Amino acid sequence: MSITKATTHVTQNEALVFERSQAGRRGYRLPALDVEETAIDDLLPAELRREDDLEGVPELSEPDVVRHFTRISTWNYNIDLGLYPLGSCTMKYNSRLNERVARIPGFAGLHPLAPEEDAQGALEVMYELQQHLAEITGLPGVSLQPAAGAHGEMTGVMMIRAFLDARDGVTSDEAKRRKVMLIPDSAHGTNPASAHLSGFTVKTIRSTPEGLTDLDHLRELCASGAVAGLMLTNPNTCGIFERNIKEICRVIHEAGGLVYMDGANMNALVGVARPGDMGVDVIHLNLHKTFSTPHGGGGPGSGPCCCTAELEPFLPVPRVVRSDAEGGGATYGLDSERPQSVGRVKAFYGNFGMHLRALAYILTHGRDGLREATEAAVLNARFIAHGLADTFDRPFDSPPMHECLFTDKRQTRKGVHTLDIAKRLIDYGFHPMTIYFPLIVQGAMLIEPTESVGRAELQQFVDAMKEIAREAVEDADTVLGAPHTTRIGRLDEAAAARKPVLRWRPAEKAAGA
Amino acid sequence: MRYIPNSPEERQEMLRGLGLSSAAELFDSLPQDVILKRPLDTPEALSEIELLERFEAMAARNAAARRPSFLGAGAYHHYAPTIVDSLIQRSEFFTAYTPYQPEISQGTLQAIFEFQTLVCQLTGMDVANASMYDGSTAMAEAVLMAERVTRRTRVLVSAAVHPEYLRVTETYVAHAGIELGRLEVDEETGRTSLDASALDDGVAAVVVQSPNFFGCVEDLRAFADRVHAAGALLVVVVTEAASFGLLRSPGACGADIVVAEGQSFGVPVSYGGPYVGLFSTREKYARQIPGRLAGVAFDKEGRRGFVLTLATREQHIRREKATSNICTNEGLIALAATVYMTAMGRRGLQEVAAQCAQKAAYARRRIGALEGFSLPHSAPVFNEFVVRAPSEAAGLLRRLASEHNVTGGLALSRYLPGRPNDILVCVTETNKRADIDALAEGLKGSSR
Numbered sequence: 001m002s003i004t005k006a007t008t009h010v011t012q013n014e015a016l017v018f019e020r021s022q023a024g025r026r027g028y029r030l031p032a033l034d035v036e037e038t039a040i041d042d043l044l045p046a047e048l049r050r051e052d053d054l055e056g057v058p059e060l061s062e063p064d065v066v067r068h069f070t071r072i073s074t075w076n077y078n079i080d081l082g083l084y085p086l087g088s089c090t091m092k093y094n095s096r097l098n099e100r101v102a103r104i105p106g107f108a109g110l111h112p113l114a115p116e117e118d119a120q121g122a123l124e125v126m127y128e129l130q131q132h133l134a135e136i137t138g139l140p141g142v143s144l145q146p147a148a149g150a151h152g153e154m155t156g157v158m159m160i161r162a163f164l165d166a167r168d169g170v171t172s173d174e175a176k177r178r179k180v181m182l183i184p185d186s187a188h189g190t191n192p193a194s195a196h197l198s199g200f201t202v203k204t205i206r207s208t209p210e211g212l213t214d215l216d217h218l219r220e221l222c223a224s225g226a227v228a229g230l231m232l233t234n235p236n237t238c239g240i241f242e243r244n245i246k247e248i249c250r251v252i253h254e255a256g257g258l259v260y261m262d263g264a265n266m267n268a269l270v271g272v273a274r275p276g277d278m279g280v281d282v283i284h285l286n287l288h289k290t291f292s293t294p295h296g297g298g299g300p301g302s303g304p305c306c307c308t309a310e311l312e313p314f315l316p317v318p319r320v321v322r323s324d325a326e327g328g329g330a331t332y333g334l335d336s337e338r339p340q341s342v343g344r345v346k347a348f349y350g351n352f353g354m355h356l357r358a359l360a361y362i363l364t365h366g367r368d369g370l371r372e373a374t375e376a377a378v379l380n381a382r383f384i385a386h387g388l389a390d391t392f393d394r395p396f397d398s399p400p401m402h403e404c405l406f407t408d409k410r411q412t413r414k415g416v417h418t419l420d421i422a423k424r425l426i427d428y429g430f431h432p433m434t435i436y437f438p439l440i441v442q443g444a445m446l447i448e449p450t451e452s453v454g455r456a457e458l459q460q461f462v463d464a465m466k467e468i469a470r471e472a473v474e475d476a477d478t479v480l481g482a483p484h485t486t487r488i489g490r491l492d493e494a495a496a497a498r499k500p501v502l503r504w505r506p507a508e509k510a511a512g513a
Numbered sequence: 514m515r516y517i518p519n520s521p522e523e524r525q526e527m528l529r530g531l532g533l534s535s536a537a538e539l540f541d542s543l544p545q546d547v548i549l550k551r552p553l554d555t556p557e558a559l560s561e562i563e564l565l566e567r568f569e570a571m572a573a574r575n576a577a578a579r580r581p582s583f584l585g586a587g588a589y590h591h592y593a594p595t596i597v598d599s600l601i602q603r604s605e606f607f608t609a610y611t612p613y614q615p616e617i618s619q620g621t622l623q624a625i626f627e628f629q630t631l632v633c634q635l636t637g638m639d640v641a642n643a644s645m646y647d648g649s650t651a652m653a654e655a656v657l658m659a660e661r662v663t664r665r666t667r668v669l670v671s672a673a674v675h676p677e678y679l680r681v682t683e684t685y686v687a688h689a690g691i692e693l694g695r696l697e698v699d700e701e702t703g704r705t706s707l708d709a710s711a712l713d714d715g716v717a718a719v720v721v722q723s724p725n726f727f728g729c730v731e732d733l734r735a736f737a738d739r740v741h742a743a744g745a746l747l748v749v750v751v752t753e754a755a756s757f758g759l760l761r762s763p764g765a766c767g768a769d770i771v772v773a774e775g776q777s778f779g780v781p782v783s784y785g786g787p788y789v790g791l792f793s794t795r796e797k798y799a800r801q802i803p804g805r806l807a808g809v810a811f812d813k814e815g816r817r818g819f820v821l822t823l824a825t826r827e828q829h830i831r832r833e834k835a836t837s838n839i840c841t842n843e844g845l846i847a848l849a850a851t852v853y854m855t856a857m858g859r860r861g862l863q864e865v866a867a868q869c870a871q872k873a874a875y876a877r878r879r880i881g882a883l884e885g886f887s888l889p890h891s892a893p894v895f896n897e898f899v900v901r902a903p904s905e906a907a908g909l910l911r912r913l914a915s916e917h918n919v920t921g922g923l924a925l926s927r928y929l930p931g932r933p934n935d936i937l938v939c940v941t942e943t944n945k946r947a948d949i950d951a952l953a954e955g956l957k958g959s960s961r
Contacts, residue, residue: 017627017855028594028861033868034946035875043870044893048730050761056634057859065856066596073605075619076612080604086613093516094608097561102783103598106572111584112785113923114577118914121574122784132555147646147786148841150828161688193828193838199688202833241542272540273547288841296601296845297621298611298643298805300787316684343684347587347649347677347774348785360568366558369514375536376517379524382531382539399542423616432614437829454518455527486616489812493615496810496822500799502640503630 012487014071018504021058027065056506075487076297077431083453083461085384087403087434087446088188088237090267090289092377097364098292098357107356112348116333122352123332126320129359133306136370137263137283138276141312143319144304145350149264152284152303153194153231157181158342159282159307159314160229160258161198166314166340178228178256182221184213186238186438191231191262200228207440211238211396211405213248222255233262234275235401237438239381239446241268249279258282258311266290267450268378268402271371275306282307291358302354313340318349376451377402380458384447387462391469395441403448407441416472416479418443423490424471424482428464514558581948582920583876585897585939586726587648587675587752588788591865592943593779593849594856601849611841615810615820621844622819625807628851635757635854635862636771637764638793643805643821644847645790645839648752648774649678652720653685654792654803654837655748655770659718660691661801661836662746667715669694671705673725675752676928682720691717703729703890703899707736712743718770722750723763728897728937729890730760737767746770754778754791755941756895758866770794779853780846789846800826803837868942869896872949876940879953885960889935897939899925902960906936909959917955919948 040049060068077084084091102108110122130142146152170176181200183191185207192202203221206214213232221227230252235241242248249259261275261283267290269275275283287293287302295301305315318334325331334349365373378401385394385404393409408418422432422445434446449458471479483489519527528536540548559567572578582590601607605620612618612625625643632641645651656668668686670679672695683693696719699706705721712719719740723731733749740747749763751773763771773791780788794802800823808822828835857865873896881888885903902909906924913921922938929935940949 014623016623016630018630021858025858026860027856027858030592030861030864030868030942033871035872035949037871038874043874044730044759044895047734048732048761048893049759050757051765052637052762054634054758054859054863057631057862058855059858059860060855062594062596062856065852066600068855069600069606069624069852070603072620072623073600073603075617075623076605076609076621077614077617078605079608084610086610089610091608091610095516097564099602099607101565101568103781104568104572106569106575106578108781108783109590110575110578110784111582111590111782111920112588113584113586113927114575114582114784114920115911115914118577118920119575119784121571124571124574125568135554147650147843148839150838150840151646151650154838158684158687188840189828189830189832189835190838190840192833193831193835196833196835197685197688197838243542243544245547246544271549271553273543273549277549278547294607294845295610295841296607296843297609297618297624297848298844299841300646300789300843300846301841302787343687344677344680345650345684346681346786347647347675350785351787352784353781353787356568360564363556363559363564363567364516364561365514367553367555369558370553370555372514373517375539376519376524378539379519379527379531379536383527386531401542422614426614426617431610431617451517455523457518483616487619488616488816488818489814491615491810491812491818491820493810493820493822496808496820497824500806500822501809502626502799502806502822503633504626 011071011074014068016504017058017068018056020064020068021060023059025059025061027060027062082429083449083457084431085433085447085449087448088264090448090450092292092450093452094292094294098360101360102353102356120332123320125359126355127322127332129355130320132362133285133304136270137306138274139283139306140309141307141315142304143315144355145316145346146284146303146305147346147351148299148301149284149286149303150190150194151345152305153190153262154197155305155316155345156260156282156284157195157198157200159311160260162314162340162342163311164228178226180226181228182230184232185440186236187231187233188262195231210398211240213242215244215247218248218251222251227255227257229257229260231260231262233265235265235268238396238405239400239403240396240398241401245278264289265402268374270374272374282311287354287358292361293354293357300351300354302351313338314342316343316345317341373451380449380451380453383458384449384462388465391466403446405441406445408443411469411472414472414476416476418445420479420482421468424468424479425464426483427485430461430464577920580914580918580920583922583938583940583952584920586923586937587774588782589753589777589939589941590782590943591755591777591941593853596856597779597849597852600852601845606848607845612821615818619818622807624848624851626819628847629807631851631854632791632793636793637762638771639796640799640802641793642802643807644842645792645804646843647788647790648772649681651772651790651792652678652750653682655772656682656686656691656718657689658770658801658803659746659748662798663717665715665717666690667692667694668718668720669696669711669716670720671696671722673698673705673727674720674722674750675726678750702892703727704731704892707739712739714744716743716745718746718748720748720750722752724753724756724895724897727890727899728894729892730895733763733766753895755865755869758862759870760895775850778850780849787843787846789843789850801836804839804842865942869940872944873898873940876938876949879949880956883953883957896941897937900936900938902934902936904960906934912959913955916959917951919952919955921952921956
């Protein structure tokens with residue numbers, strides 16, 4: 001049976017705001033100006049003023065705006081709708097309570113340059129969050145300044161750079177600098193990009209057939225000298241815990257380098273094991289993964305850095321500090337007097353609104369709830385791994401942690417690939433898993449259910465995947481043409497990149513442009 | 514834990530189904546010597562009521578949030594229509610991921626495309642990205658991009674750029690082989706001086722902020738001609754995005770890269786973040802731009818949609834050769850800015866800008882007339898200006914807060930120890946005439 005799309009339905013064909021605009025419509029009202037008006041030429045000479053009258057900026061009523069964004073919003077899948085099993089993204093429930101906390105006027109309306117004595121509550125929030133993150137990671141130095149995971153990575157490896165230069169007494173002699181940053185071939189792309197931005201040369205470590213870091217290759221690379229450090233994700237992007245982590249850290253330390261851990265997968269470890277206890281020197285956390293601050297369709301994130309006492313002097317400034325008065329009572333302040341600091345990585349103090357939400361998450365869970373969430377997340381991933389073990393190829397045998405990895409090896413015989421399986425999942429009502437990552441596994445499908453999904457829905461997902469596997473054999477065209485239930489079909493991304501159209505232009509100009 | 518759907522009993526059953534007897538066995542692949550053998554030393558769980566009480570109590574200690582304020586300097590108090598916050602709280606927007614699966618992410622993708630277009634319209638540029646972390650990191654990325662485009666390594670930065678933006682840029686370029694030079698500010702006008710001898714063929718870019726850190730509007734046109742004659746790029750930084758409603762766009766003045774802080778567009782000041790960095794440039798540099806880009810694409814039946822495009826610039830494809838390491842950006846805040854710009858629209862953006870400028874002019878007249886106070890800079894301003902007080906500014910502002918309940922602005926000594934008596938005052942459409950009058954009266958009364 002073929003389905004005819006209701007392409008004329010208003011909610012399915014919402015135009016761009018610019019195409020909806022009608023001259024003269026208004027969606028706002030300001031109070032009348034309550035001061036004597038100055039002649040505009042006396043305020044600003046004409047050559048400093050706009051001459052285009054903001055032509056092209058939309059003119060819409062308030063209901064127009066609400067309908068526009070409401071309609072397009074319905075074209076999005078989202079966590080509140082169901083399972084969103086993107087591997088390494090930790091799409092867990094985003095509590096409404098945390099949203100409420102972030103909107104308390106005493107926080108939302110607080111200017112970042114308010115005097116410290118009038119911002120004690122905000123500084124206390126940041127200080128307390130730092131304390132909890134230090135306990136969770138086992139690493140005592142914390143900065144909340146980085147705005148996202150990649151930003152935290154950059155901060156962490158810049159700290160390694162600064163530490164090594166200080167320790168080795170290198171100031172200007174480039175030749176003496178340790179420049180080699182080792183990164184496994186399974187790493188996120190941000191790792192090498194951040195290392196490059198921090199002045200390192202990237203060398204790639206192979207993975208073993210079990211999906212672990214190849215210790216022999218690591219030793220070999222360390223023996224060649226100039227090693228500054230290692231960037232390691234643990235559990236790694238294959239969803240496997242690096243069981244040799246202590247030995248890996250020892251090898252790097254013996255070679256004179258430091259170990260940076262990408263904390264993207266901390267949802268597998270909170271309350272169970274701590275990077276600081278494994279020998280890690282510095283880590284970033286993704287508050288928008290492990291600590292449930294909403295991903296927002298691509299941010300805002302927050303990527304705090306946690307480090308050893310040895311590295312603490314190199315954290316970004318300003319630091320949030322506490323001083324205890326004699327006889328009780330604490331005051332909080334900002335300290336910029338850290339001469340060895342890598343400097344600032346962002347204006348002000350980081351994405352404070354995300355700090356509030358993450359602290360609310362930690363306090364709502366409590367110490368037992370944090371561990372419980374980790375256990376539930378790993379259990380859910382195991383449930384899926386077990387359910388699909390007979391249907392899809394598993395590249396590695398090790399038991400998965402919070403995410404499980406499969407490939408399309410058994411389905412490719414009939415021409416069905418990972419992309420097709422992902423698109424077909426949409427027809428079953430699920431968001432696809434992460435696909436073609438990690439890069440070292442051909443046709444990778446990385447599935448992370450998180451703790452925020454119940455047993456019945458996990459089973460539905462397993463059933464859907466099995467059904468797709470059956471279709472791949474018996475009715476491959478249905479899978480290859482998926483999705484069939486969405487407003488639009490697969491989009492031609494190659495054509496879009498060849499002749500990029502990156503903004504709307506008025507029709508008459510578009511012809512000539 | 515109420516956020517975990519499976520009950521403890523259900524989890525026990527699931528464990529049994531996997532052949533395990535306890536949750537601890539889920540972690541058998543970890544060596545025993547890395548397992549934490551004690552509970553975390555974090556607090557016990559709080560109920561919703563207790564949690565709200567705790568946060569309300571901490572919020573109450575932020576006294577500055579309750580006072581009329583004239584603080585600006587990179588974060589601005591503006592009115593945001595109610596629909597901005599209610600629309601961004603739709604589950605479909607705030608609980609979605611980066612739109613990697615376009616068929617079920619068209620809401621986010623179309624909104625990004627609209628955001629990119631609005632940013633181009635306001636800045637007067639051809640191409641804008643899907644956002645950067647904030648204005649300061651956007652400036653740092655612009656400096657890195659100027660080096661990629663020109664293959665030159667010296668960048669001259671105006672001393673009237675926000676000091677924190679400069680600090681951030683210094684951190685970003687520390688290992689990029691880029692040398693930052695400084696363009697001085699003319700004390701009399703408050704504008705940046707462009708020393709012709711500094712503009713040689715080693716200069717990749719000149720970075721100026723307008724309105725600058727002291728509130729003065731720079732003559733960007735004059736900069737553009739001279740910078741281009743030297744084969745360098747003009748990078749323009751804007752911290753107060755409301756100024757786009759009135760001031761000539763940097764693009765119309767000849768800028769090559771425009772970066773801005775978008776917080777003024779419907780985003781609460783929220784103690785410094787999350788905000789949103791705007792980044793736009795000329796068409797010819799589109800493939801050098803950092804971060805994500807949404808573009809038009811069509812499906813087999815010719816229906817229009819949007820996808821993330823030109824991904825070969827980005828870290829997940831290019832790894833260490835990417836134009837930037839950025840991945841997650843500020844999606845939801847960019848959406849807030851998009852809703853704001855759409856709701857205020859063409860006329861609203863103009864009216865907000867006009868009110869800011871008019872009220873600032875009124876405040877300038879009132880404060881400039883006070884005995885002992887002066888306005889040290891002569892260049893035109895938008896909504897921020899420097900006031901030179903007869904006594905030390907930090908102490909004066911403390912007295913103003915405690916005795917008159919007004920946050921009077923920023924003591925410039927926070928960043929510039931050589932300017933002990935100067936206050937940077939910011940006025941927006943949210944400051945009533947009575948507040949401005951109270952500020953002027955308070956300054957008079959506090960300047961002992």
